[in-house]
Amino acid sequence: MRSEYIWSILLFFPLLIIQTTVIPFISINGVVPDLILILLVFYSMRSGQLYGTVLGFIYGFLFDLITGSLLGSTMISKTLAGFIAGYFSNENKRENYFKSYFFVLIVLLCSVVDLVINSFFSSVDLNTNLFRLIFEQGILPGVYTSALSVFVILFYPKRSIN
Amino acid sequence: MFRFISNIWGNFKEYIVLVILLLIGIITLSLNQKPAAKKVKSLAFGGFAAFTSVISNVFNIAGVRSENEHLRKLNADLMIQISELRKYGIENAELKGLLGLKDTTHYPLIPATIVSKSLSRSQSTFTLNAGKRNGVLPGMPVINDHGLVGIINTTSDDYSIVRTLKNLDLKLTVKDERSRVDGIMKWDGSDLVMIDIPKTYDIEPGDRIITSELSSIVDIPIPIGIVIGLSKVQTGIFNEVQIKPFVDFIRTEHVFVIGIVENKIKDGLQLNFYKRN
Numbered sequence: 001m002r003s004e005y006i007w008s009i010l011l012f013f014p015l016l017i018i019q020t021t022v023i024p025f026i027s028i029n030g031v032v033p034d035l036i037l038i039l040l041v042f043y044s045m046r047s048g049q050l051y052g053t054v055l056g057f058i059y060g061f062l063f064d065l066i067t068g069s070l071l072g073s074t075m076i077s078k079t080l081a082g083f084i085a086g087y088f089s090n091e092n093k094r095e096n097y098f099k100s101y102f103f104v105l106i107v108l109l110c111s112v113v114d115l116v117i118n119s120f121f122s123s124v125d126l127n128t129n130l131f132r133l134i135f136e137q138g139i140l141p142g143v144y145t146s147a148l149s150v151f152v153i154l155f156y157p158k159r160s161i162n
Numbered sequence: 163m164f165r166f167i168s169n170i171w172g173n174f175k176e177y178i179v180l181v182i183l184l185l186i187g188i189i190t191l192s193l194n195q196k197p198a199a200k201k202v203k204s205l206a207f208g209g210f211a212a213f214t215s216v217i218s219n220v221f222n223i224a225g226v227r228s229e230n231e232h233l234r235k236l237n238a239d240l241m242i243q244i245s246e247l248r249k250y251g252i253e254n255a256e257l258k259g260l261l262g263l264k265d266t267t268h269y270p271l272i273p274a275t276i277v278s279k280s281l282s283r284s285q286s287t288f289t290l291n292a293g294k295r296n297g298v299l300p301g302m303p304v305i306n307d308h309g310l311v312g313i314i315n316t317t318s319d320d321y322s323i324v325r326t327l328k329n330l331d332l333k334l335t336v337k338d339e340r341s342r343v344d345g346i347m348k349w350d351g352s353d354l355v356m357i358d359i360p361k362t363y364d365i366e367p368g369d370r371i372i373t374s375e376l377s378s379i380v381d382i383p384i385p386i387g388i389v390i391g392l393s394k395v396q397t398g399i400f401n402e403v404q405i406k407p408f409v410d411f412i413r414t415e416h417v418f419v420i421g422i423v424e425n426k427i428k429d430g431l432q433l434n435f436y437k438r439n
Contacts, residue, residue: 016210020278020289021217027412030328032281049176057183061190065206067280068287068316068323070331071199072191079183083176119284119351121191136352137283 008043008055012062015039020067033145036063037114040078041085041107042152045097049086056082070121077118081110098156107149111142200316208318211289215277215321218291231273231416237307238271238418241385245372248339249383269382270421272296274304276414277321284351286328286411288312292419293320301379303420309385309408310373311417322419327354327386327407335377336386339370347371347386347405354387356403363401367391371405382422 019035026032040059044052060078064071088097088106097103112134119137171178193199274292292298294317304311304324312326313334325332328349336347336356341364345356359365369389373380387407 013210013213017214017217017278020280021214024279024281024412027281030281030283030412050179053176053180053183057187060187062206065203066210067278068203068207068289068325069280069282069285070191071194071203072187072189073285075190076184076187079180079187083180086176115283118282133351141283 004043004047004051005055005058008039009058009062011039012036012059016063016066028144031141031144033148034111034114034141035148037078037081037111037145038107038149038152040082041103041110041149042098044082044085045089045094045103045106047086048089049083052082052086052089053079054082056080056085073118073121076121077114080117081114084113085110099153101150101153103153104146104149108142108146111145112138115141204316204318207289207316207323208293208321211277211291211318211321214289215275215291218275218277234307234416235271235273235418238305241305241307241309242269242382245383245385248370249372252339252342270297272298272419272421274298274322274417274419276417279411281412284330284349286326287315288324288326288414288417290314290322290324290417290419291320293317293322295319296419297421298322298419302422303373303380303384304417305384305420306409306414306417308410309387310380311409311411311414313379314419324417326411327409328411334379334386335374336371337374337376337383338365338389339372339383341365341369344374344376345403354405354407355393356405358400359403361399361401365389365392365401365403371403380422382420384420 015035023032023035036059040052040056043055047055056078057075059082060075063069063074063078085106090097097106116134116138119133272292274290274296276288277291278289280287280289288304288311290298290304298314298317300314300317302314304314310327312324312329313332314322315325316323327334327347330349330351333346333348335344337344343359343363343365345359345363347354347356349355356365356371367389371386371389372383373386375381375383385408387405389403390406391404393402393404
């Protein structure tokens, strides 16, 4: 296993502790940001699409296992989110992405996809209004997550970390 | 041939890996109810909960914890007793003089602290620092001083996972405390609703909703919430009753697991769904 994978997986655990203990305190009307997704987007953009896809799968698997969610639902959604984030892993533009608000937009896109897919798999109900589902379970938490991802831009080193 | 495969892999490896991983994910979805999967889950969350409980304890002021727990237990006891009294009051008015109701006001309460919360719109779960060693079993109701929080879903030796009311997989039989109308309550992703309630049934905004004695999971009257409105009034033959839960799921930190001994006769008759697997 590449050392890059080890670091990104090791970082997952403290972040999940924060996600499940501290983040609920800053929820707005039940809407919580997803720190794991920000980490996933960051690594996917940094290390490529294949890496992001596999990492999303691992993050999703661990998340489902630890939080008691429906095993498989987060695996699928995070795999897709990692794949999409990795799409923006352009070596020439990577540094610019991390230093601009483009990163926030990518987080928003991945977050919406992640949340909609996740809620679709975990709430298969013919009565569910699709637009309401996308708005309430996708866009609202997605906007909150992307707002929090601004900190990555603010704290990203001015010089390349590669 | 090798070159052909190598070319395909070189050009499409991202897509190939994506499809393989998605297929594994879909297969995993179907394995959720397997005992082996449940065992792995319980080991994983048990191990992780040990860490989160340390962090969670930082947020609790150590000096007042025991006193708080005592007061909350008292509160929870009183809440159940009040709920029982309300139930008895209504039943008394209807049955006038019928005797022989069993005194079921004392239930074993197992105190627990929430060590982590996985909040999402569809599958909110809490991890508690009480498990099999404390007598917690899957299917036991979890309450706080306001009402029902959820139902124990998985347990490890020292920790357990609660499916909160805001979880799509939890459906309960509930009752309108005033009109005694029963119905199935579920979380629809944004609201707590009683579904398929005939329009002729007497349910009004402001009514208190409690758990129903018909339920095979929670058969003692525990407050759930208050009716805030009816939807689908204009169409169809059924109403959907929207309920505002009494419990604040964001701020709840301490809970009690009710160590109910399940009713064997009822379980035999109704096939409690926790025993199907």
